[in-house]
Amino acid sequence: MSTMKDCNAIVIGTSSGGLNALSKVLKPLARDFPVPILIVQHISPDANDFMVHHLRKNSNLQIKEADDKDIPEKGWVYIAPPNYHMLVEEERFLSLAVTPPENFSRPSIDVLFETAADAYTTHLIGIILTGANNDGTKGAIRIKDRKGMIIAQSPETAEATMMPQSVIDKNAADIILPLDQIGKYLNTLILGTSYE
Amino acid sequence: MNEEKKVENNRIEIDLLLEGIHRKYGYDFRNYTNAHIKRRLEYRLKISGCKNYMAMLHKLIYNEVFFNELLLDLSINVSEMFRDPGFYQAARETVIPYLRTYPFIKLWHAGCSAGQEAYSMVIMLKEEGLIDKCQVYATDFNELILAKARDGIYPLDQIKKYTQNYQKAGGKRSFGEYYTADYHSALIRQSLKDRILFTYHNLVSDGVFGEMNIIFCRNVLIYFDQKLQNKVLKLFYDSLVPGGYLCLGTKESLRFSDCSQLFEPVIPDQKIFRKKR
Numbered sequence: 130m131s132t133m134k135d136c137n138a139i140v141i142g143t144s145s146g147g148l149n150a151l152s153k154v155l156k157p158l159a160r161d162f163p164v165p166i167l168i169v170q171h172i173s174p175d176a177n178d179f180m181v182h183h184l185r186k187n188s189n190l191q192i193k194e195a196d197d198k199d200i201p202e203k204g205w206v207y208i209a210p211p212n213y214h215m216l217v218e219e220e221r222f223l224s225l226a227v228t229p230p231e232n233f234s235r236p237s238i239d240v241l242f243e244t245a246a247d248a249y250t251t252h253l254i255g256i257i258l259t260g261a262n263n264d265g266t267k268g269a270i271r272i273k274d275r276k277g278m279i280i281a282q283s284p285e286t287a288e289a290t291m292m293p294q295s296v297i298d299k300n301a302a303d304i305i306l307p308l309d310q311i312g313k314y315l316n317t318l319i320l321g322t323s324y325e
Numbered sequence: 326m327n328e329e330k331k332v333e334n335n336r337i338e339i340d341l342l343l344e345g346i347h348r349k350y351g352y353d354f355r356n357y358t359n360a361h362i363k364r365r366l367e368y369r370l371k372i373s374g375c376k377n378y379m380a381m382l383h384k385l386i387y388n389e390v391f392f393n394e395l396l397l398d399l400s401i402n403v404s405e406m407f408r409d410p411g412f413y414q415a416a417r418e419t420v421i422p423y424l425r426t427y428p429f430i431k432l433w434h435a436g437c438s439a440g441q442e443a444y445s446m447v448i449m450l451k452e453e454g455l456i457d458k459c460q461v462y463a464t465d466f467n468e469l470i471l472a473k474a475r476d477g478i479y480p481l482d483q484i485k486k487y488t489q490n491y492q493k494a495g496g497k498r499s500f501g502e503y504y505t506a507d508y509h510s511a512l513i514r515q516s517l518k519d520r521i522l523f524t525y526h527n528l529v530s531d532g533v534f535g536e537m538n539i540i541f542c543r544n545v546l547i548y549f550d551q552k553l554q555n556k557v558l559k560l561f562y563d564s565l566v567p568g569g570y571l572c573l574g575t576k577e578s579l580r581f582s583d584c585s586q587l588f589e590p591v592i593p594d595q596k597i598f599r600k601k602r
Contacts, residue, residue, distance in 0.1 A: 194576075195576070196576050196577075196578050196580075197546070197547045197574075197576050197577050197578065198551070198578070198580075198581050210576050212408075213576060216358070216360040216361060216364070217360060218358055218359055218360045219332060219336065219359055219360070220359075224358045224360060224361060224547060224548075225544075225547045225576050226361050226547060226548065227402055227403055227404065227544045227547075228361070228364070228365070228401065228402075228403065229401065229403050230403075240364070243364070244360040244363075244364070247332050247335075247360070247363070248360075250327075250328035250329055250332060251328055275328045275331075275332075276328055
């Protein structure tokens with residue numbers, strides 16, 4: 130997996146238990162982490178921006194809710210806004226949509242993962258964390274089809290097992306890692322620093 | 326074949342399909358954002374039984390019913406009454422006082438879809454005592470959706486959400502006054518429906534639309550690429566009176582647009598802008 134030094138983006142999908150899990154994944158990443166990170170966390174349509182504030186407190190990276198037509202930049206984390214799908218265009222900018230929910234979710238992980246798979250093809254890492262439904266499985270399969278890489282949180286370390294388990298069951302995970310190892314592993318993959 | 330090539334080939338097929346639709350039916354989706362269009366096409370391809378986009382294009386050219394199904398996929402914008410209550414609250418506080426200064430007010434909901442947001446605004450105008458001097462236009466490019474908007478019938482299970490939104494938006498009465506309900510659906514009161522002129526207008530291909538005091542176009546520009554966004558924003562500029570208001574969706578922005586100098590932000594968070602004088 131040393132090929133991931135030419136990674137251009139990381140996408141992360143999670144649902145219940147995600148806020149805590151995201152903090153743990155982002156924590157080890159340095160402020161100058163060279164790859165943009167795009168996140169779908171299932172969230173109530175009425176949610177305010179508590180998630181952005183929470184992650185800002187727990188990460189060195191710059192965190193924002195995505196605006197339509199944002200161009201992902203290194204060192205930044207883009208979070209899908211409540212009640213919008215977040216898509217990646219082939220020209221590698223973000224767009225938002227209020228098309229119907231998918232897997233009962235808006236934002237939906239499949240929408241982000243499937244569009245990101247076409248935009249970044251082999252230069253993409255997808256991560257599936259804790260969650261109690263199977264949104265993201267189709268998206269993970271698409272990323273695999275485009276020869277990107279998928280990391281699944283090990284279900285034993287997930288507050289809700291179904292989301293990572295579903296990806297694992299479809300043989301769409303390249304590697305299964307405990308929650309506290311995922312951030313360090315990203316540093317290894319992308320910066321080439323040693324991994325214990 | 327490498328993955329970039331596959332994506333590129335797929336893109337060629339989709340571009341040709343959109344070209345075909347434009348030539349055959351006059352609807353121009355060529356400057357919509359690609360990821361959005363591709364997803365809607367993928368969905369229709371899967372349930373159509375067509376082998377690929379070229380087969381689908383053939384079917385689209387010879388089968389207008391099939392085209393109309395696709396047109397619906399491409400125009401559905403799922404909204405709510407009083408979606409983003411904070412926006413309506415801000416509009417009540419900042420835009421309504423401005424509207425009061427005019428003897429006659431023209432409002433335009435561009436891309437109104439099934440009409441929820443246009444009805445929301447009519448309710449607010451009524452509560453503010455302005456409705457009798459307002460003409461509200463609501464336009465969309467899909468006649469089927471316009472018919473739904475004119476009907477003003479919404480599933481009853483949505484009404485709870487609409488009611489919550491209405492209350493959060495600073496609604497002054499009981500929301501139940503604005504509709505009648507049966508077991509499955511809620512029907513907007515005729516007196517509200519009479520206040521809106523629902524009519525066909527295509528932002529992509531049609532021109533200036535009257536001299537408006539305020540234009541609402543929320544969560545429509547997100548489907549357009551930069552070039553088309555610029556064109557439509559210019560159209561809005563030309564359709565507004567000097568000092569008229571433009572209200573966009575809360576995640577939309579003029580930042581990257583050629584038109585950012587033509588408007589000034591009034592409430593930046595809620596994306597309420599004003600045409601510069």
